[in-house]
Amino acid sequence: MASIAVLGYGTVGTGITELITKNRERFKKITGEELKISSILVRDIEKHREKVYSNLLTNNIEDIFRKSVDIVVEVMGGIDPAYEYIKRALKLKKHVVTANKDLIAEHGKELLDLADKNGVTLNFEASVGGGIPILKPLMECLIGNEIKNIKAILNGTTNFILTKMDKEDLSYEDALKEAQQLGFAEANPESDVLGYDAARKLSILSTIAYNEKLNWRDIVTEGITQIDKEDFKYARAHGYNIKLLAISSREEDKIYAAVKPVMVKNNSQLGKVENELNAIVLEGDAVGKVLFTGKGAGMLPTASSVFGDITDIIQNKNKKVLRFNEKEASVQKYWNNSSSWFVRIKTKARIEVMCSIAGDFENCHIFSKYATNPGEVVALVKCKSEDFLSSKINKLLELPYVHEIKRFSIIEN
Amino acid sequence: MASIAVLGYGTVGTGITELITKNRERFKKITGEELKISSILVRDIEKHREKVYSNLLTNNIEDIFRKSVDIVVEVMGGIDPAYEYIKRALKLKKHVVTANKDLIAEHGKELLDLADKNGVTLNFEASVGGGIPILKPLMECLIGNEIKNIKAILNGTTNFILTKMDKEDLSYEDALKEAQQLGFAEANPESDVLGYDAARKLSILSTIAYNEKLNWRDIVTEGITQIDKEDFKYARAHGYNIKLLAISSREEDKIYAAVKPVMVKNNSQLGKVENELNAIVLEGDAVGKVLFTGKGAGMLPTASSVFGDITDIIQNKNKKVLRFNEKEASVQKYWNNSSSWFVRIKTKARIEVMCSIAGDFENCHIFSKYATNPGEVVALVKCKSEDFLSSKINKLLELPYVHEIKRFSIIEN
Incomplete structure (x- = not known):
């Protein structure tokens, strides 16, 4: 008994x-x-x-x-x-x-x-991914693997809101309202929409995966409150969808971790995860990529x-001992890899801005066709690191004719 | 030690x-x-x-x-x-x-x-789904669920061949040859291409999921050797892909199980599983649908x-006892549910055949636009059970002007 x-x-x-x-x-x-x-x-x-x-x-x-x-x-x-x-x-x-x-x-x-x-x-299996079996498979079935990286949709509320914005062309505010009416979002949705809930789950998953204690406050966390209809329009036009991804990866003794809206290919495994579903992709050195999808919350x-x-x-009973490692992870703010970005720069001086970014990035594709707003430069850029992108953005923001810059990282698969 | x-x-x-x-x-x-x-x-x-x-x-x-x-x-x-x-x-x-x-x-x-x-x-975790954690998650994480059904791609060789046929418009024979050259298919590919390998894996998975011993020889098993380029053409034209699915479901005291080529929506979770990957969707009464995807074979x-x-x-050590139930499952040949089918009927008497099927099925959509072969009637039919479809097909085959009938079941999600 x-x-x-x-x-x-x-x-x-x-x-x-x-x-x-x-x-x-x-x-x-x-x-x-x-x-x-x-x-x-x-x-x-x-x-x-x-x-x-x-x-x-x-x-x-x-x-x-x-x-x-x-x-x-x-x-x-x-x-x-x-x-x-x-x-x-x-x-x-x-x-x-x-x-x-x-x-x-x-x-x-x-x-x-x-x-x-x-x-x-x-x-505490239910603390990450709700009903999806993920912590036990990670700890027990995949124990022969070094986990190289994690890409996941860990918050059902934001995924529901983003799906509504994408499929029904709703504004963030309207989509949030609908989520609240349906019980998918709380009256005070901060912890979800600002990405904190996903960051907490990512810290649990990553602490186990990399066997180093990862403090969720060290995770660069960006929510979905700044995403607008235009962002989705640009994304769709190029076959992308916008998802709030929880990402971490281990490179030698450093761990990179972030929660942020990312443009993912529409027909990729994560791009197709809709509504309140969660999904986790783990990449192990032996098993390769394994994907788990299912309901991330709900009573049953x-x-x-x-x-x-x-x-x-x-x-x-009493057989298994799980402990989090004493060792605190050295969590990186920026991913030190070559990466692609979608940027929107609010400016009246379009020509100056275009010249500036075209010269500085490895690759720069200016969207003229879809840029309906004349006060804006929209581009897809490729650069050698996120650090490089950030310093470039900071420099641009110092210019008197640049008012605001928004960016999304792009993940192809 | x-x-x-x-x-x-x-x-x-x-x-x-x-x-x-x-x-x-x-x-x-x-x-x-x-x-x-x-x-x-x-x-x-x-x-x-x-x-x-x-x-x-x-x-x-x-x-x-x-x-x-x-x-x-x-x-x-x-x-x-x-x-x-x-x-x-x-x-x-x-x-x-x-x-x-x-x-x-x-x-x-x-x-x-x-x-x-x-x-x-x-x-024996590796016996089903290769590197994908599936048996332990099913037996341990999902133990609070009654599993209602399983839909899976359990054979990497056939999934590789079908992906080649779909993406590169290859014939079955050419796709098989390429799979053999790349080491994805054996010199004698029978066990894979005739569906036996998938049936064995489905029997293991279902025996555990439903807690009744399911003999793999009782599973209706149909391979991929009869699929041709035309089938893919029809499928593509309607947003479908063809996958060799291993399917089982429990309904009261009966278990339905089959391995067969199925038309699935191109952008569904299983429709997008490509090349040598495997995927398993389990539906539990508490958790809902959970999907697991990854490499189903290979050294590491x-x-x-x-x-x-x-x-x-x-x-x-010595803690856990797994036993297969003594009780043999009563495995059904046909699914007793309303279902949709894609049928190709080789006949010179197109009009007679069209009238015959249009009258007998709940729903019957004849493909005229894509039916390039004049000696053939191609249709999408809906009927109340697989049993009904089979007896109808048998009746048609008795007609002197009907030469051959091919069918694929259609799964929408």
Whole structure:
């Protein structure tokens, strides 16, 4: 008998209790163990009176630990009080499963060390990619590989908004409104649209992939709030789509990591990932590129991953130790590779700007046909490094007749 | 110290020894265990004299078991003598890792039972999807799901041939020749091009997914040898591509399974999987659709999965028991759902045939524009079941003026 306490009875918590109920018999057949929900922590008991397990509700964390419990499932979200509750559970030698990416990105190392010290397991498959199996395949199936790079769509909200902007020619504001109405975006969407959510997930994925602790605050993070209809028009005209990509790569002892809107080929694997779906491409030195796609959020997809984590603990009790490396990654701001960029330069002095950029970049293709705005130079440039591009842009911005510059990196596959 | 004996020193065997050598230090850091190759079984020692581990070669299976060995890695391929060697290893309480889909499809149940009886593990991740992590994610991460259906490209050779036919307008024969020259197809390509290889892999995947033993010989299997340039022309004209799909689905207590060429939307997830890549879409009742894509064969991709299996054994010794269910699946020949089909009917009596099919199907769209061959009726039909379609086709074939009928099922996403 494995006794499970659930912290939080919102969307994911409800999904988890549903899956536990539904799978009870099948699970017993496969593992020989019976699953039992011991109690469910909520803030306001009255609010959940109508739910299936209302008899197991408590609003007192002490009740959770007073009962016999083997696994604590944390699906409250946010840092406080989840952080304290999980520490407490681990110190009491309870296994913990969490879907909380904020918490793992912030305190993952400390919590994993604490789990290790207490001989219990802390699993967090659902924290990256929602229902997509990604952390276990990366850690276990692909362990023979050095991971060279990661390219991923890790935030469903922004992918939904960008898909709407692309397919229905909506403005960012209108697409966001629709996402909010459909429940794909929160009332305060900052963490999603500014790229922080994706950066936290990328830090978890990269910390495991490269075995170096990557602080999500070190990741260059740019959101989607500045993208307009014109950007999509230019992108489409050249067979591109705009996606908020979470990218990292290892080159010798340096790690490059960024979250930013990128132009990707329309018919590429990532270019075709639509709506609220997530996708992750890992490139390993032995396996080559492997792509995983699926629902990155939602009640049952997230619960699916949490349930997998619970099973993992029951089948491997105390066997596996995952720890984040002490070593802090040296995270690079710029990618030191030759790369292509799409740039939009707001200026009244078009000729001067064109001459300037045509002379400075390895390759420079000025878009005349699609540049409908006379106060703008639109170009596709190739340069030897992102650093070079940035200094060039800074120089241009010093010119009195250059008002604003926008850029997207371009990824061909 | 984990001691590993390798049976076979061909492509995959070489890949495995390479990965073990390369990962030795990193692996020790992660798991605390040291990996050691104890011996390598080959048929002809002279042939491998120049290889790295020539000092470990033997052509005598007795030598393998005479040394201390924890894990036997079988990468010889074929049924004999791999079958006998693996049984012997399991009876001697050695863990076994194999990449051998023929063997698992044929004797998987017996071998897993034998492993269970002897308290050891038999892992075979590489037998389906090569380097793609699929069996472990399915069995462990997605365990909270009932799998509703599987749609997959499981054979790289045929996918390479079909990609060539599509992109370069080659005939089947020319595309096969090119695949053979590039080493993507064997001199005797039967098992690949007739669909048997994909059927074996589908039987393994489905047996695990539905927890019922599915005999690969019960799977309706149709290869790619009858596909011609005209088929691709019709497909392209309507935005389709032709892929050899391995499909199965569970409906109540029945399982439908088939390997056959299918017209899929050009820009769908499976339609875009090119060359020797494999792809698997699983649909679970909680997670929804999850897609996995990557290299389905090759030295290092296959070795990547084998290495993952070795690690799994070292980290979970004796913990996990996988057994195939005793229960034999009731495999259906026909899918009992409304479905769309592309049909080509060779006949001199076009009018009669058109009238006949237009009257009998729910929906019937005759291609006049693209039907360049006057002795042929080409149509897209919709009908209530595959069974209905088959009996209709049989009736048509009885007519003296109908010579041959070819059909492809159509999948829209």
